Amino acid sequence: MSEVLREWSENASAWQKHNATIRTMFAPLTAAMIEEAGITGGRKVLDVAGGPGEPSLTIAETVGPAGSVMCTDAVAEMVAAAETEAKRRGLTNVAFRQCLADSLPFDDNSFDAVVSRLGVMFFPDVPAALREMLRVLKPQGALCFAIWGKNELNPFTFCVQNVISRYVEMPPVGPDDPGAFRFAESGKLAGLLAQAGAVDVRERELNFRLEAPISVQQFWEMRSATSGTLREKLATLSEDEARRAALEVQESVQEFFPNGQMSFPAQMLLISGRKR
Numbered sequence: 001m002s003e004v005l006r007e008w009s010e011n012a013s014a015w016q017k018h019n020a021t022i023r024t025m026f027a028p029l030t031a032a033m034i035e036e037a038g039i040t041g042g043r044k045v046l047d048v049a050g051g052p053g054e055p056s057l058t059i060a061e062t063v064g065p066a067g068s069v070m071c072t073d074a075v076a077e078m079v080a081a082a083e084t085e086a087k088r089r090g091l092t093n094v095a096f097r098q099c100l101a102d103s104l105p106f107d108d109n110s111f112d113a114v115v116s117r118l119g120v121m122f123f124p125d126v127p128a129a130l131r132e133m134l135r136v137l138k139p140q141g142a143l144c145f146a147i148w149g150k151n152e153l154n155p156f157t158f159c160v161q162n163v164i165s166r167y168v169e170m171p172p173v174g175p176d177d178p179g180a181f182r183f184a185e186s187g188k189l190a191g192l193l194a195q196a197g198a199v200d201v202r203e204r205e206l207n208f209r210l211e212a213p214i215s216v217q218q219f220w221e222m223r224s225a226t227s228g229t230l231r232e233k234l235a236t237l238s239e240d241e242a243r244r245a246a247l248e249v250q251e252s253v254q255e256f257f258p259n260g261q262m263s264f265p266a267q268m269l270l271i272s273g274r275k276r
Helices: 003-017 019-025 027-036 056-063 076-088 126-136 155-164 188-195 216-226 228-235 239-252
Strands: 044-047 068-073 094-098 111-117 137-148 199-212 262-274
Touching (some): 019 216, 027 111, 027 199, 027 262, 044 056, 056 076, 056 094, 126 188, 137 188, 155 239, 155 262, 188 199
Parallel strands (some): 044 111, 111 137
Antiparallel strands (some): 199 262
């Protein structure tokens, strides 16, 4: 198992625990993707790297009983969490498969739309994955990716990193290494999508707020549990250092909790295209 997949496998239980909060936080992003990809009732949709179930399950509600969703992820524990959540919500028009993005076990021309929310940045072979997604897409079908914009425009991430970097050395990340901000540079993912053969490729900046009814303390609990990288760095600290770092993070983000509830400004990019 690659280092990235191992980390996500270890993250799965935390993502499942915080699933409702994460679903709420990214609801505006999911809605924008559904609109961008033209997903409506009766459509057949593939979600690649669907994690513990989103945006797959919201899309399943959108396409209704006449449509269907295939939720995939490379990590078995994430797929199991998604299936559990679908059963809890009573959704019967969604199926689940564990598979890699660059080796999709589906026939050519199978889906009306293919989406991936905050997943493509972690794929080991992005060009191969893009070609695979185009292969399983029907002619004129839509592709849509949601990715993080620049780190410095997303205090949800940089506030934590700024504090932790004072306690733990943060090695530089290469521009093409898997990571949250791998495609934050405008045009980078769009260019790869065009090279893979997509047409009508476009990039759209999406500014919204990451909001959820959680406190500063609950925010830290979620962030420190759902990020494998952060969890590993905290594990290197003494108990006193970890406690001080947690308090400093909570102090640094206090301004984003008006009335005691989370509200971070966020900038994401939506990259979309079509199959010929």
